[in-house]
Amino acid sequence: MYIMNGVPLRALVTIVTVLLTAPILARNASKYHNPIIWLFHPDPTCTFVEELDSTFFCTFSSFITFPGLQIYASRDLWDNFIITTSNPYDSAAWSDPVHFDFPGIDPSPFWDDDGKTYLTGSFEGKTILQAPLDFETGEVLGPLVSIWNGTGLPSPEAPHVYKKDGWYYLLTAEGGTRERHRSNMARSRNLFGPYEGDPANPILSVGHSDIFPDAQAVLTPVVWLSGAWPTYKYVSGTMTGGFALPMDLNPLTIPAGGEGGLSEADDKIDFAPGSALTPHLFHWRLPVTKNYAISLENHTNSMMLRSSVLNLTSFDGDSTRGLGQTFVARCQSHTRFRFSVDVEGDGLLTREQNEVGVTVLQDQAQHFDLGVVMLKTNGSGDLAPHIRFRGICTTTYRLPERFKYVDEVLPPPEGSMRQKVRLQVEAVNTTHYAFSAGLGGCEEDTPMEIYGYTRGNYLIPYYSGVVVGAYATSNGKFGEGTFKTYVSRWRYRGLKQFVEDFTGEERFIL
Template structure:
């Protein structure tokens, strides 16, 4: 059938179209996206998050030379070991295969970092010339903004991602989030984002740390707050700079610019931001951003980045929202038309489209090398003699390794926790002066979970000695249940009988040298307590709770099982019972509750674990608690907004 066109009307329509060029470019790109997707014949689904629990600022690559394996890493801030490296061959099952920061001697001064916002910042993972490289920043947020030593930029290298990584190489570079790009001559140009002002770059020798030319401006972004996480790519003779802008909360977004020259000038995409969840009130995944791009063996493009499962009302009050697991790693598909900017699929719990995921492997061919387990695996740890502390377990800052002893003689199948003088809050909810806190933990990796530990507390005898379990964001946000020894302190001249002097602590004599413990021994109490305050919260939002319950007589002299359970998306239950009985669940008593919005992540996310402390008394290693039967079970992974 013939088609007839009105030339006059066509001319008029063309005039209108030319007056609206940005709109037309956007429309054409949308049609290109549709047509290219139609050319992909296989309907597939991605399940997010691919790295559940706190895994912010991810960077991922595909390495054909290593059995076509994908590798990812993420920020860890003050948690140790740091920079976990995960491997996958299907983009959905991820195994922890190493920790680039695994030895205290690699960064010993990290033990002195103040503030929950300090520590290991956004890494970039790359592979070139048979070498895996991670560039990252050790940040000290306690230093003033104008002090450039607050950023320690470092490089980790290895030939084997399933083994140990080399000691870090330090180099001077302004700003954070370093990312290397190799030019045609093989020179690595490392970009960083400087004081929230934009992107700078310079050539850096990644084996020596030598910076061979001064850092120069590359792109200052679109004007959004806090431009960071810059990555440079080359495609179709264009150089692309990708940025995260808007801050890492409700206004987070992905922006891109491009140039014919590596050194610019760069022109931003007309459609910026190219990916964001801001103003998307229907999405459970919010704060979407901090993206890295990579290709698979079929040439398909993928984007990995961070998001929080906080729900559509997240933007109303992001500093009091409910997302205790913090920023997690997502995956989404990307279409990158020739000569154009990339087009991102919006992020959700299930991303379905006409893309091809690698064939789901049998369990036998999921990467089995390396040190760890699948990222969402349960724990069933008995601390058997000859074993090591699992590689996915975490400490707050660099640990005092002598405070952790697997299966000691006479206490087989247990982990000895030698007490720290500091409790989880420490001096000020912010610092530890390098003293460390005896706390061993793992990420909360499921919306709903159950975590329990059996504790032999028989060595506790003096006032203030305490052991138990906690759900912890940082020193100023944690809730605990444990057993603590308590006695009333009275002046010496008001008591009679045999008196026992208090030990001096390590900072000198206790104020008032006439204070003594009375003859009656300290008694055990179940303690439920916690603190919830951050620099982001209003002063009136500060929360503190402490409830003491005298230990039931029938429980005395027995190991105790402490348990924390996320019973839904908003609440945690804290309970205890005697351990080792058939009817232990029937005897469990609930001692406290807390809400997820009282565990608001600053930069990381919630962990659950066990602690031992003398609460500022008696010095280090005052006693040992013995934990066993470490159990973590994921009960549910919520990926869509819960309905009321």
């Protein structure tokens, strides 16, 4: 949980609702496309800060990616700007985290009218717990009280408390994290209950909502009349009529501060000397810092990757037993995109199973990789670089006969082994990814040879979305830091965004 210093959040939740329901406060925009932030942005929570140019701030679950939660800023709920601070746009301004004890998940703060502060969260997938909490010290000031067990669906979670017209409203998610995920509302005259459910439950057919529903951030207007239950407009790919957004969709409304880029911005990263990883790039699990460096001597405009002994699958497709995985990634933020890097392997990959490559990854049990790897040639003892396309796709939701694993070894592009190799992943349509390689070392596009395809439904989301990035591994051999390699010319280009209305209408919006 992150708290914005000096900002009266207890008032801000209500302000967000009013802005969505009162056209007199809005400008001219009354049409937009969902989602407002694409793909890997689950479990949204947002607040409105009038003191900072009437800006909306949103964050999302980051799970096991590091360095932490990215904060998005927007003044029109459409254009979004990645930032990493709340005071207002400087990373160094964040305070140290305040730890508090809570035996569950999805903790959410609540400020009551008398200034007292409370924590509400989910416990063991069975109930919603609440207790008074000192947000400055992290001290729990009273017993954890069960206030709501849900409507009968499994796993009540993601609670948010709002106070309006003398009622305490409790918004939760139920039904698990897949197709049955739903948002439900309850209310009580007393903060600690008893709560009664909204007769219209579920109020949304998607779960984990805080005005903005789950999976990728979509926006829906809310009508909340005095003393009544809130009602949500039906969520669709294109939202029109009966509302007005806070501001016109105009580049001038984009917050001026911040250290990151727009949420759907392309990447053109050349790892300039003295630079650092941009805020939207991240690591999988806690990074080993010495495994990364930018523009070392004799390798300017490149990122050094020091290999991890573990590859992206690790031991079992789940854990790493405390070890790191050398991997730098970004979110897939477009339905169709093209991502590529140049990798340097000549003279650096010297032992069997040394590998540097690119991946499209959902999690450690669902990813497909294209790498330059050292392998024995035709069963001989001689090592040579090869292109390997391989992937794993197995989940607890997938029947054994639908398990997918590919491991294909092919010769590298002709003439590429004495220079950099360009590795590329592209979403070629709405159902398939293509993996290709070609000659690198130049700025312009270069002919690419496709080495394999995978289907998008082999990357089924549990909680998060797909990421793309570059990795270096010795695949279980020789220990940590077996070799160093270098990645350059990091490029990501969004090609098209695809939305589908629940009416079945399909179209591209970019």
